[in-house]
Each structure stands twice: as structure tokens, then as C-alpha cells.
Amino acid sequence: MRCPPYLLKKVRLGGKTFRLKQRLRSLGVATVCEQALCPNISECFTAGELTFMAMGEICTRSCRFCGVNRGRPLPLDPEEPEKIARAARELKLNFVVITSVTRDDLVDGGAAHLAAVIRRVKEELPESGVEVLVPDFGGNPAALNTVLEAGPDVIGHNLETVRRLYPQARRDSDYRRSLKVLSSAARSGKIPVKSGFMVGLGETEEEIEELMSDIFTAGARMLTIGHYLPPTARHLPLVRPRPEEKFAQYRRRAQALGFPSVRSGVFVRSSHRAREQWADLINYRKRFNLTKAE
Numbered sequence: 001m002r003c004p005p006y007l008l009k010k011v012r013l014g015g016k017t018f019r020l021k022q023r024l025r026s027l028g029v030a031t032v033c034e035q036a037l038c039p040n041i042s043e044c045f046t047a048g049e050l051t052f053m054a055m056g057e058i059c060t061r062s063c064r065f066c067g068v069n070r071g072r073p074l075p076l077d078p079e080e081p082e083k084i085a086r087a088a089r090e091l092k093l094n095f096v097v098i099t100s101v102t103r104d105d106l107v108d109g110g111a112a113h114l115a116a117v118i119r120r121v122k123e124e125l126p127e128s129g130v131e132v133l134v135p136d137f138g139g140n141p142a143a144l145n146t147v148l149e150a151g152p153d154v155i156g157h158n159l160e161t162v163r164r165l166y167p168q169a170r171r172d173s174d175y176r177r178s179l180k181v182l183s184s185a186a187r188s189g190k191i192p193v194k195s196g197f198m199v200g201l202g203e204t205e206e207e208i209e210e211l212m213s214d215i216f217t218a219g220a221r222m223l224t225i226g227h228y229l230p231p232t233a234r235h236l237p238l239v240r241p242r243p244e245e246k247f248a249q250y251r252r253r254a255q256a257l258g259f260p261s262v263r264s265g266v267f268v269r270s271s272h273r274a275r276e277q278w279a280d281l282i283n284y285r286k287r288f289n290l291t292k293a294e
Contacts, residue, residue, distance in 0.1 A: 006244055007229060009039040009267060017045040024050075027087040029080075030057050032099050032271070037067040037231045040272055051097040051133075051271040052084050054117050055110045059101035061172040065160070065201065067231030073105060076113050081120035089124050095275035096121050099133035104172070109135060111143035115150035122151065129153040131194070131274050139177045141184055148188050154222065154278055156194035157181045158270055159215060162207035169201055169236060179218045186219020192281055196224035196270040199246075202239035212254055222261040222281055225250050226268035260284040 013021075024031060032053040033041045044050060058073040059066070077083075088096045098117055103110040114132065121130055131154035137143035148155065163175045186193045195215045199208065215223060225247060230238055244266055251264035261281045263272065 012042040017042045020045045028083045029087045035068045054100040060104040061102045063170050064236045081116040085120040085124040095129045097131045097271045097274045102135040108143045109137035111146040115146050118150035136181050154192050155185050158196045162203040162211045182218035182220050193220040194222035195220040198226045198228040199242050200228035216257045223254050223259045224270045225264040227266045
């Protein structure tokens with residue numbers, strides 16, 4: 001179906017955006033902002049915000065909503081932790097967001113490498129917060145623990161869509177396995193857990209309610225809700241687009257469930273303005289004198 005006008009966003013790739021893209025290439029790092037064709041790229045790059053993408057630029061999975069390339073990945077770059085840490089320092093980031101492709105070709109899914117990136121960034125920028133968005137590591141709990149032990153300030157794993165649509169949208173993933181990632185991370189007790197999903201793939205309102213409830217029950221306390229935008233004509237089509245006002249309703253529903261930190265909007269993405277959302281959670285925990293990741 002034709003994309004409604006309110007789902008269209010002009011992306012300007014000149015000026016500060018172009019200069020930052022050039023600088024990132026010179027530093028030898030990749031961003032999911034570029035690889036996933038994010039509609040917020042000019043907004044974020046102009047503000048000096050970005051999300052690093054670790055473990056290469058090729059994913060081993062074939063999620064049909066995602067703009068990241070799928071194929072046979074290259075070997076891990078042992079210099080990548082240093083490159084990302086150096087880039088974060090040179091860009092003077094006070095909150096560093098790191099995600100990765102999924103690497104089912106690796107025994108630990110790349111967990112040790114991702115942990116090395118986190119540690120190196122924290123060594124280089126001890127005063128900066130670090131948020132990491134992880135894959136499901138094939139359900140390997142030891143791999144998840146490896147990342148948790150690296151001490152990120154926020155750990156995220158996105159459900160992306162409702163249970164019924166997993167076989168269609170996330171053929172190599174599993175809804176229950178993703179929920180287990182959240183619950184296992186939440187049991188650490190000190191690291192806030194974040195998740196997110198999108199609408200516009202054909203889900204019902206009842207299914208959205210179930211999804212939010214499942215995410216909260218699993219232990220996530222930070223939530224992002226955005227709208228699906230097909231990256232290309234080859235990706236899943238847009239189905240049942242939601243009007244802009246719906247996202248305020250989703251935010252209220254999530255808050256009623258108990259989520260202390262919610263971002264909900266057409267162009268919201270899991271790492272969009274991540275530092276602001278982290279600050280929201282810190283303020284919430286101070287307000288209620290919480291010492292753990294409730």
C-alpha cells in the first residue's frame with residue numbers, strides 16, 4: 001500500500017550529516033543509522049548522536065523488515081573495540097550506544113567481542129554511559145552473561161513485533177527465546193533492561209496489548225514503540241498503518257502497565273535519543289529511592 005504522508009520524513013544527507021559520515025569512515029567504524037536506513041539519520045547526525053554497529057555490516061539472519069545486509073559475514077575485526085572507543089572519544093560522546101548484527105556463525109554469537117567493545121569504551125570514557133542492544137545469541141545464556149559482566153549501563157533486546165508475526169517477519173528468531181533474553185538480563189538486578197517493537201506489520205490492537213504485557217512481565221522497564229517503514233520494495237509491505245495519535249495511546253497503555261520509561265512515536269527507534277530515555281529512568285529510580293533496575 002502507499003505510505004501515508006505522515007510516515008514520510010525528508011532525510012538531508014548534506015552538511016553536518018555528510019561531514020560526520022566522512023569522519024566515521026576515516027575512523028573505520030560502522031553505524032546502524034546508515035546500515036539500517038534510519039529515517040532519523042540527519043536529525044541525529046546533525047546533533048552529533050549515533051549508534052555504533054559492531055561485528056561487521058553483514059547479518060546472518062533474514063528479518064524481512066530490516067535494511068541491514070544479510071549474507072556471509074567477514075571475520076571479526078580484533079581492532080574494532082579500539083576503533084569504536086577511539087571514535088566515541090573523538091566525537092566526545094557522553095552516552096555511547098552500541099548494537100550489532102546477529103552472528104550465528106560464531107560459537108558465542110560474538111558475545112565476547114561485544115563485551116570487549118563495551119569494556120574498551122568504558123575504559124576510554126569512564127564518565128559516559130553505555131547502552132548495548134544485543135541479539136538473542138541463539139538462546140545461549142552464557143553468551144548473554146558475558147555481555148552483562150562487561151557492565152553496560154543499559155542492556156536492550158528488541159521483540160520487534162507480535163508473537164503471530166514472528167514466522168513471517170523474523171523467520172530465524174523465536175518470540176519466547178527473545179522474552180527469555182529479557183528475563184535473564186533482568187535477573188541481573190542492577191542493569192536496566194530495554195526492549196522495543198514497531199507497528200504496521202498487520203498486528204491487531206489486542207496483540208499489541210499482549211506484547212507490551214509480555215515485555216513488562218519479562219522484566220524490561222524501558223520501552224520504545226515506533227512505526228514500521230519498509231526500507232525498500234523488497235521488504236515486508238506496510239499493513240494497517242497507525243495514525244500519529246495512536247502512539248500517545250500506546251504510551252499511556254505502557255505507563256499503565258508500569259513502564260517508568262516509554263518513548264512512543266511514528267519515528268521512534270530503539271536507540272533514538274537513548275541518552276534522554278536513560279536519564280528518565282535514573283530520575284525515576286532516584287524519585288522512588290530504587291537501587292536496583294526496577
